[in-house]
Amino acid sequence: MSEPTAAICMLAVGKPGYALAAREALTSFLRHTDFEIYVTADSAVAPFLPQSPRIHLNLISLSAPEHRSSYFRAKFDALVWCLDQTSAAIILQVDVDAVLLRPLGAAEMVAALGDRRIGMVEQTGISGSEMRGDDFFEHYRSQSLAFIDASAEPPPRHAFHYFNSGVVLAYRDEMRRFLDWADERQRVLPADHMAGAYMLGDQAYFQVWANTVAPDSCRALPWQWNHCSHWDAGFPRKDALIAHFSNFRNGPEFETVMAMHALVGNGPTDPELEQTSTGQDAELAFIIITYNSSRVIGYCLDALANRKHEIIVIDNASTDGTLDHVTREGVTIIRNTRNEGFAAAANRAAAATSAVHLCFLNPDCLMTPAAVEAALSTLRQRPDAMVVPDYVDWHGNPTAGRQPGYSRLKLTADILDNNGMAKLARRLRRLPGYDLESWSWPLAAALFVRRDTFHAVGGFDERYFCYMEDVAIGFEMSRRGLEIIRLGHVLPHFGQHGADIPSSGRVRLIDAARLKFARLHYGRTLATALAAMHWVLLRRLAIKGAWRRQRRRGMGSR
Structure with missing residues (x-):
């Protein structure tokens, strides 16, 4: 039987x-x-x-x-x-x-x-x-x-x-x-x-x-x-x-x-689906910048396994064992001796590959084969463009990969929102002119671009340590008349899992990047006004924090 x-x-x-x-x-x-x-x-x-x-x-x-x-x-x-x-x-x-x-x-x-x-x-x-x-x-x-x-x-x-x-x-x-x-x-x-x-x-x-x-x-x-x-x-x-x-x-x-x-664990699901390198230059290189990304980088890399594309991980001097999850066959590792920030690390990795196309991929973003093929197909037809998918977070909330341009109003609202003035920020977002439709920028959790195009626009602006470098490259693309194309694919982006940075440190980095963007692209007058507003907001938060601590001490002594 x-x-x-x-x-x-x-x-x-x-x-x-x-x-x-x-x-x-x-x-x-x-x-x-x-x-x-x-x-x-x-x-x-x-x-x-x-x-x-x-x-x-x-x-x-x-x-x-x-x-x-x-x-x-x-x-x-x-x-x-x-x-x-x-x-x-x-x-x-x-x-x-x-x-x-x-x-x-x-x-x-x-x-x-x-x-x-x-x-x-x-x-x-x-x-x-x-x-x-x-x-x-x-x-x-x-x-x-x-x-x-x-x-x-x-x-x-x-x-x-x-x-x-x-x-x-x-x-x-x-x-x-x-x-x-x-x-x-x-x-x-x-x-x-x-x-x-x-x-x-x-x-x-x-x-x-x-x-x-x-x-x-x-x-x-x-x-x-x-x-x-x-x-x-x-x-x-x-x-x-x-x-x-x-x-x-x-x-x-x-x-x-x-x-x-x-x-x-890692490894092929079906052996017949496993892909090996052809020995030729890869058409696509994934570039992943890590900094204390041990919680997610292994998962991100496993999703790229058994493919013919090049994988480069450039680590910004992680101290949490990130490289233990990165050291594996098929992955090229570049070790920075200090944290150079996203833009500098990304540019360094891009210079280390001869692949025709690049994908700058966050370690907390999960790639799919369908998105890769769609992006490459688009770039073969539009080699002077950048291509970006949409994203969905853990709770199912969607985020468009191609974002409208940053206005003065948006810079102001974002700094207010980051520093305890969310209600006022929401009011500003309802005003006309908050989003600029005249240009766009790519939310670079998974940004595809032809390597020659990336170098032609000067790569990421290394004056930004972390954050806003994707906004800046979108501004430069627009200035040159080049397009940001939105793919019809959605990728999971876990958000704030890619680097182990305290939330207060993350807020400081984002605020500093937005103030720098204001100075570089909207002039010293706006930058000075936003910097003064930012100082006042920080003082306000510090005073509120001190008052709350004093009140808690007073209640504890009763």
């Missing part, structure tokens, strides 16, 4: 955290299995997923759903689509924040299920909560079962299992039975799935199926199948099979994705 086939099913929709978590999860399953993988994703997530012929993509739209329950119902729809696409005998449904830690074959799945048709791991607790078995049973009886099927009887307490649906292993016929039943129940239940103040999700359906509808079909899988940070002590344990970074519906945080990436 031949070994049964298996397939992976995953839903990846929503904020960038889900996209990047799915990237890690998919990489782990590509590396440790030979299964076909069926991913349902939206257009915001799809560009960041790994490329492999084994990944089958189902694009959906969940923009502004009426109810939060739409997200868990999309998981059921993803499972239906997966079953319709594959004839595999076994389906492994995994959440996007779960990574496979070692090789897995269909035979191990069969052994785990034994004589049962569906299996899940029993959740033993909730991190930060005292809820345990009796509490879970009461929640099941009074909430989940009462909502989904009030006419059904709960199992005896000793037979109840509080299963977690982050990992579900099932034969296809049992999964189809479950989905048909879940669909019937959803048709007669309130769409918002609110049981009082609590929203029931997919886990409630799986629990009702396993405990009440078909208890003889379900097996409690060993903990290794769903080793979860949400309830397991000693997470992550090395003998686990699947490590699950449960987010409790809040979306994976930045630290979660970094932890997932650390477990997955």
Whole structure:
């Protein structure tokens, strides 16, 4: 009898955290299995997923759903689509924040299920909560079962299992039975799935199926199948099979994705997709300037792995072990003995490559193959332009890569905003002339340019230590009649994770750069006025700070 086939099913929709978590999860399953993988994703997530012929993509739209329950119902729809696409005998449904830690074959799945048709791991607790078995049973009886099927009887307490649906292993016929039943129940239940103040999700359906509808079909899988940070002590344990970074519906945080990436490690997902150098000059060189960027630089470089492009990291005398994450095959390292700032370091790296095109990439920005190809295609047609994508931050907030020109009003508002006068700054932003449409500048978290064009405009202005050098190069491009082109691609930019600089130090650097831009491009009169305003604002903040400290000391002495 031949070994049964298996397939992976995953839903990846929503904020960038889900996209990047799915990237890690998919990489782990590509590396440790030979299964076909069926991913349902939206257009915001799809560009960041790994490329492999084994990944089958189902694009959906969940923009502004009426109810939060739409997200868990999309998981059921993803499972239906997966079953319709594959004839595999076994389906492994995994959440996007779960990574496979070692090789897995269909035979191990069969052994785990034994004589049962569906299996899940029993959740033993909730991190930060005292809820345990009796509490879970009461929640099941009074909430989940009462909502989904009030006419059904709960199992005896000793037979109840509080299963977690982050990992579900099932034969296809049992999964189809479950989905048909879940669909019937959803048709007669309130769409918002609110049981009082609590929203029931997919886990409630799986629990009702396993405990009440078909208890003889379900097996409690060993903990290794769903080793979860949400309830397991000693997470992550090395003998686990699947490590699950449960987010409790809040979306994976930045630290979660970094932890997932650390477990997955670097290396090719599919060997047949690995690209090697041709021995010729690279068409594109990625230039990454680091300064105490140890938290993110490894992740940034891993996203560039297995490509034919040149990678240059120039480090501004980091002291946090950044170079430990940079030293790897295929990466050229330039070590500065002191912090030269962004502009000087970028220019030095650009002079060290013979690549036709350059991409100045922040260490906290994640590149995608689609963005690279689109940028190169654009520059081949417009060699005198600069090309920049749009960005999205961790919370899903978008930022345009091509920004309108800096006006005197904008310089004033930004300095006010940085120094405790946000309300006044907001009023100034509503005034006409705040943004200058006569020229634009590239937000240079991922700036593509032909090397000859970059040198022709003088590179980045080294009079700026950090910040505003991209505004200045945009001004110079405009002065020469050259264009900043906005790509139709969006990249995740984590923002303020690229360099370990205290927020107060960051504010000082930004203010100094804006005052310098005012002096160089708008004259001494404006620069002097802004500098005086800046001094007054700093004195105001210092006085307020001293008053608050004195008040706290006075309250403490009572």
